[in-house]
Amino acid sequence: MNSLLRLFFSICLLSISFSVSAATVAIQNFAFTPAVITVNLGDSVTWINKDAAPHSTTQTDNLWSNDLTPGQSISREFTTAGTFTYHCRFHPSMTGTIKVRNADQSRINIGQSMIAAAPKALPIKLNLAGKVASDVYMGSYIVNAQAGCANCHSCPTYAAGHNPYNGEAKQFNAASYLAGGVQIEGLVSPNLTPDANGKPAGLTRAEFKDLLRSGHDPDVPGRTLQVMPWPIFGQMSDNDLNAIYAYLTSIPKAVTPTTACTIGQ
Numbered sequence: 001m002n003s004l005l006r007l008f009f010s011i012c013l014l015s016i017s018f019s020v021s022a023a024t025v026a027i028q029n030f031a032f033t034p035a036v037i038t039v040n041l042g043d044s045v046t047w048i049n050k051d052a053a054p055h056s057t058t059q060t061d062n063l064w065s066n067d068l069t070p071g072q073s074i075s076r077e078f079t080t081a082g083t084f085t086y087h088c089r090f091h092p093s094m095t096g097t098i099k100v101r102n103a104d105q106s107r108i109n110i111g112q113s114m115i116a117a118a119p120k121a122l123p124i125k126l127n128l129a130g131k132v133a134s135d136v137y138m139g140s141y142i143v144n145a146q147a148g149c150a151n152c153h154s155c156p157t158y159a160a161g162h163n164p165y166n167g168e169a170k171q172f173n174a175a176s177y178l179a180g181g182v183q184i185e186g187l188v189s190p191n192l193t194p195d196a197n198g199k200p201a202g203l204t205r206a207e208f209k210d211l212l213r214s215g216h217d218p219d220v221p222g223r224t225l226q227v228m229p230w231p232i233f234g235q236m237s238d239n240d241l242n243a244i245y246a247y248l249t250s251i252p253k254a255v256t257p258t259t260a261c262t263i264g265q
């Protein structure tokens with residue numbers, strides 16, 4: 001790979017990691033900028049002192065206090081949800097606020113940003129009409145960041161030139177996202193996208209939840225689904241299964257590709 005291309009990819013990778021796990025507050029002209037930021041649970045915030053004067057980040061209830069000499073930066077990881085106000089102990093009129101989302105809000109935010117925020121890991125357009133957006137985004141988090149549904153139900157899983165297993169900047173295959181067609185142990189994964197009535201894989205919510213809890217094949221009475229990790233997924237809470245269903249009803253309809261592909265390709 002030539003060096004320009006390599007530089008391009010390292011910038012892509014940098015922006016991906018910054019978009020999900022870090023935030024920066026500049027201390028400049030005797031102000032914290034941005035003064036208010038919202039981060040996910042577990043994210044780190046870095047303060048950089050760009051002034052010629054010493055400053056500090058001192059939490060109002062003294063949970064922390066760090067002095068920063070000119071040019072110095074410090075990072076702090078936020079593992080507790082809530083709103084944290086702070087000031088500079090040398091210049092108390094300088095104030096700032098860190099808002100840390102709770103665990104559910106963090107997951108909803110990540111589920112949304114994978115689809116909506118650059119660099120889009122999954123560039124699809126969701127149909128949110130008549131749905132609770134936070135349920136849909138929670139479903140996105142479970143499907144895309146936890147359960148790996150696209151590994152088995154998208155053919156191929158990643159867009160051309162965006163396969164992370166080849167060291168490329170990750171992007172899911174949006175064109176046939178969750179449209180099935182992956183060959184696994186003699187089976188072909190089915191299309192999970194909404195049918196003409198808006199039902200994912202043609203299933204009602206009750207049928208979908210029964211399938212994930214019991215492994216019952218909805219098309220062949222008495223048959224148990226193979227390969228599909230329903231014994232694992234079936235342990236999720238009702239809320240989580242409802243969120244997955246809400247998400248699957250919101251994704252674009254897509255046709256199953258006819259070219260064969262194998263798992264995780």
Ligand code: HEC
Pocket residue numbers: 142143147148149150151152153184187188189190192201203208211217218219224225226227228229233244
């Ligand atoms: C390890 C691969 C794998 C993963 C991961 C996986 N599936 Fe499947 N899934 C399959 C296969 C293979 C089938 C077909 C099984 C059969 O017919 O025996 C299937 C079938 C299904 C069906 C039945 C559809 C129908 O009409 O018959 C649904 C619904 C489904 N999967 C949803 C999901 C969801 C939602 C996820 C993520 C939460 C997921 N799957 C993750 C492999 C997988």
